[in-house]
Amino acid sequence: MFLLLAIGTGLVNYFFLDKPNRWLLRMLIFSFAISLIQIHDAAYRHNNTYLYNLNSLVEMSGFAVAYWTELKSRRNRSLVLSGFVIYVLVFLYDFSWTNIAGIALGVQRIIMIMYALLYFHYILTKMQIQNLLIHSMFWVSAGAIVHAAGTLFVFLFVKVTLGDLSSNGSYYLYITIVRTFSAFFYLVLLVSFWLRRREFRVTGRLTV
Amino acid sequence: MKLYIAVGTAVLLVMAIFIIVFVAYYQQKQIRQQLILKEWQEKYRKGLLAATLQAQEHERRRIAQDLHDEIGTMLSVTKLSLNQLGRTVEHNDPGSTVLVQKTRSLLDETIANVRRISRDLVPTTLERFGLVSALEELAEKASNGEVHVELSCSDKMPTLLPQLDLTLFRIAQELINNAIKHANAENIIIDLHCQPTGILLSVIDDGRGFDLDEILKDKKRGLGLRNIESRLNVIDGHVTFDVEEGRGSRIHIQVKNLKPEVEVEVEAV
Structure with a gap:
């Protein structure tokens, strides 16, 4: 539901979104399409775990492009690209049609944290943003870092957490944790899309 | 685990x-x-x-x-x-x-x-008798057979700070000089008015005007105008150039009649 709300907010504010936010919106739309396929597969009792892996690839691609467009310096861009290349290599190595690719998803979280830290470093050194609390990319990064920190260990130790469906019901606990953090992240994205609208207006007023 | x-x-x-x-x-x-x-x-x-x-x-x-x-x-x-x-x-x-x-x-x-x-x-007249008298004298001196300079002024002009008086006088002097020398103006009006927000000084001429951007780009030519801006900067004043090549110029100066932060000493000779 939060995913749908975030997409709706993104579409409503599409005109005000900058390039990174538009890429994040595209990422959400792809994630939503994957979620629909997941629901469809679950309804027909088909295997849908590989879709978690594909969703991870979509999320990571969206993030990489968003940060690539936001972080202008050559050094930052090379770090973003390196992170993405590492992730793709791990993804190709760890991808499975029948299991959740825990290592790939774990690496995705680590690289998301790296991107967020890179962005924080960028805004602290550039000092171009007057009010950080209404800056949408700051909230995107904050949401990403919390989401990644909250779900990192769940995926790194995927065999313990999500590996065994019958292990005292822990699968449901951990999948709920993952979904909660995802919902939180979508909520943050929703807020950041609104903030982008405000930021756009404030910037417009300043430059006129 | x-x-x-x-x-x-x-x-x-x-x-x-x-x-x-x-x-x-x-x-x-x-x-x-x-x-x-x-x-x-x-x-x-x-x-x-x-x-x-x-x-x-x-x-x-x-x-x-x-x-x-x-x-x-x-x-x-x-x-x-x-x-x-x-x-x-x-x-x-x-x-x-x-x-x-x-x-x-x-x-x-x-x-x-x-x-x-x-x-x-x-400007001894400025120091002894104030801005209005100094501007009257300036208009009189600048007027000759070819050029006519006229001063239009509010009936009740408040006593201004010496620094403000001097700044406005120097600016008027520069603008009149520019109008005569560069714009070949024949009629110049100096308009001095007191408003609730401050003092408004306008210098209007019927000369040939100028291209402001071009003048400001040229370091040698734009010196006088930049000087005006610098003087106004000190007293938090504003200048508006209503100018165009081929028609007369209207230059408006607005300053607040408040005690400025930095004061320029004015000594008598």
């Missing part, structure tokens, strides 16, 4: 939140410091500008004083000597009388010029 995962996740989350809070706090602090630094720089720049203008006024005053006290006196003494010489020559060499008379008239002209330059350098 599950406990380790829970503890690890909790620690990571705390660290993430700490990083977010730290970044937000540190960035805001840096921005505040940057603003303070900018304010200081602006204040320093204004102070520097005020000091430059003050030094300029001091220098004008010194030159005027030197012209008046030294060169003026020397010329007067020279004139006295020439008069004596003239009387002697009249008796002994009547043929040279014409030459003495010619030299005397040249000397008179030089003395008058020195007085004029000395008066132009230091």
Whole structure:
């Protein structure tokens, strides 16, 4: 539901979104399409775990492009690209049609944290943003870092957490944790899309 | 193992939140410091500008004083000597009388010029009788057969700070000079009015106008206009150029009639 709300907010504010936010919106739309396929597969009792892996690839691609467009310096861009290349290599190595690719998803979280830290470093050194609390990319990064920190260990130790469906019901606990953090992240994205609208207006007023 | 995962996740989350809070706090602090630094720089720049203008006024005053006290006196003494010489020559060499008379008239002209330059350098009327009188005098001096300068003024003009008086006078002087010299204006109106928000000085002419952007780009040509902006910067004033090539110019100066932060000393000669 939060995913749908975030997409709706993104579409409503599409005109005000900058390039990174538009890429994040595209990422959400792809994630939503994957979620629909997941629901469809679950309804027909088909295997849908590989879709978690594909969703991870979509999320990571969206993030990489968003940060690539936001972080202008050559050094930052090379770090973003390196992170993405590492992730793709791990993804190709760890991808499975029948299991959740825990290592790939774990690496995705680590690289998301790296991107967020890179962005924080960028805004602290550039000092171009007057009010950080209404800056949408700051909230995107904050949401990403919390989401990644909250779900990192769940995926790194995927065999313990999500590996065994019958292990005292822990699968449901951990999948709920993952979904909660995802919902939180979508909520943050929703807020950041609104903030982008405000930021756009404030910037417009300043430059006129 | 599950406990380790829970503890690890909790620690990571705390660290993430700490990083977010730290970044937000540190960035805001840096921005505040940057603003303070900018304010200081602006204040320093204004102070520097005020000091430059003050030094300029001091220098004008010194030159005027030197012209008046030294060169003026020397010329007067020279004139006295020439008069004596003239009387002697009249008796002994009547043929040279014409030459003495010619030299005397040249000397008179030089003395008058020195007085004029000395008066132009230091606006004594401004200091003694205020801005309106000084502008009246300026209009009168600038008017001749080809150029007509007129002053239009509010009936009740408040007494302004000496620094404000001097700034407005110098700006009017510069604008009139520009209108006559560069725009070939025939009619110039100096409009001085007191408004609730401050003082409004407008100089309107029917000259050939100019391209403001082009003038400001040229470092040599735009000196006078930049000087006006600098003077206004010190007293937080504004200038509006309603100008275009091929038509008369309207230049409006607006200043607040408040006590400014930096004051320029105005000394009597």
